[in-house]
Amino acid sequence: MSCTKSTASLKINSERCAGCGMCRSVCPHAVIAIENNKAVVRRLDSCMECGACRMNCPFGAIDVKAGVGCASAIFRGMITGRQPTCGCSCDSGPEACC
């Protein structure tokens, strides 16, 4: 199951990649495989841009425009002009949340 075809922004810089496999471990949709000691994008259609791989790459070899795949958040971001985030901005008080 995936939402749309190949719009995902995930890119791997194989020069920097050391093949440690951390990105493959954290990916919830098995997007990344390790081939010849390098991480490669195998199922880009399934990438949900959660950013787990980039966050956990010790070599800064992964680039992905991470964010929330949530229409309400994106609409809200368009209206407020801010970066889309989950509506649950719970710092503003427990009952002010979604």
Add this chain to the structure above:
Amino acid sequence: MTETFIMGEASTAAGPIPIVGTRLRAADHLGTVSVRLGFRRMNYRVTPGLYAVGHPDGDSPVLVSANYKLSFDALRKELQGIDAWILVLDTKGVNVWCSAGKGTFSDKEIVKRIRATQLADVVRHRTVIVPQLGAPGVAAHKVREHAGFKVEYGPVRARDLRAYLKSGMRATPDMRRVHFPLVERLKLIPMEVRYAMKFAVPLAIGLGVIFMMARGPAAWRDLPWQILPALAAFIIGAAVVPALLPWIPFRSFIMKGAALGIIWTGAILAVYGGGWLWTLGNLLLIPAIAAFFSLTFTGSTTYTSPSGVNEEIRLYARPMGISAVGGLVLIIISFFAN
């Protein structure tokens, strides 16, 4: 919160640590049902800190969790007969995946909580097991750098923890994959419906009032036909599409909703004739409503990407809006037309 899940205390070098039960009680189940229906949902929390399960010692594993009580319960109920420590982060009462996306479930918070609980005095090893879905917020290498603890990513689902621990912290490929089965989707539907009703009820009342004003009291028998088709469109978007998600053709959520909306409108038109203006109006309004509320479900799925949702909005948001407004105008005109 009355913390009925605390069963006793374990004494450690860092002081007494509360021992939590692994069996959920009636109060826990009641709490789960309430938050799923949207009551106290954003204030269903556990105090952050260190907890014990069973009779852990300095060699027992440390499992990191969020302080949303639903997450905490999902974890502890899988730990029957296991001796472990649970390190609860302060995620502002939000579950692991969402708080990781928001940055509250983070390497910084893990480091802070390891220090605050003096975890290094409680356990001899230097490993914490973080749920894999926390990874979008956690840079494992930074936890090691700043707190001296190695992060091992555990399975996505707490129910796989037993097998994961037994195999010496090895997750199978399936333990690393997120699924989104029917039962998980069904749990989310009450909140979707609640959200949709905020829009559905005013629209239904508005349509009903305009209809009765236009046609007079004698037309009350026709009233349900003016309101129910549109009300059902909200239910299609908020409940039917989420339930049937993988079985409806199209990858796009808007198309899934619009398709079911068109089928539903067809069914209405087969049994009720309301004139061509009314027919056209409903054909425009109902699929647009169903499509919009299907699209909002992207916020609850486990697989939609921001670039994908952006693309859907870019392609379809305008036609959907025009269709909804145009349809509504035509329906209202039809009330006065005949």
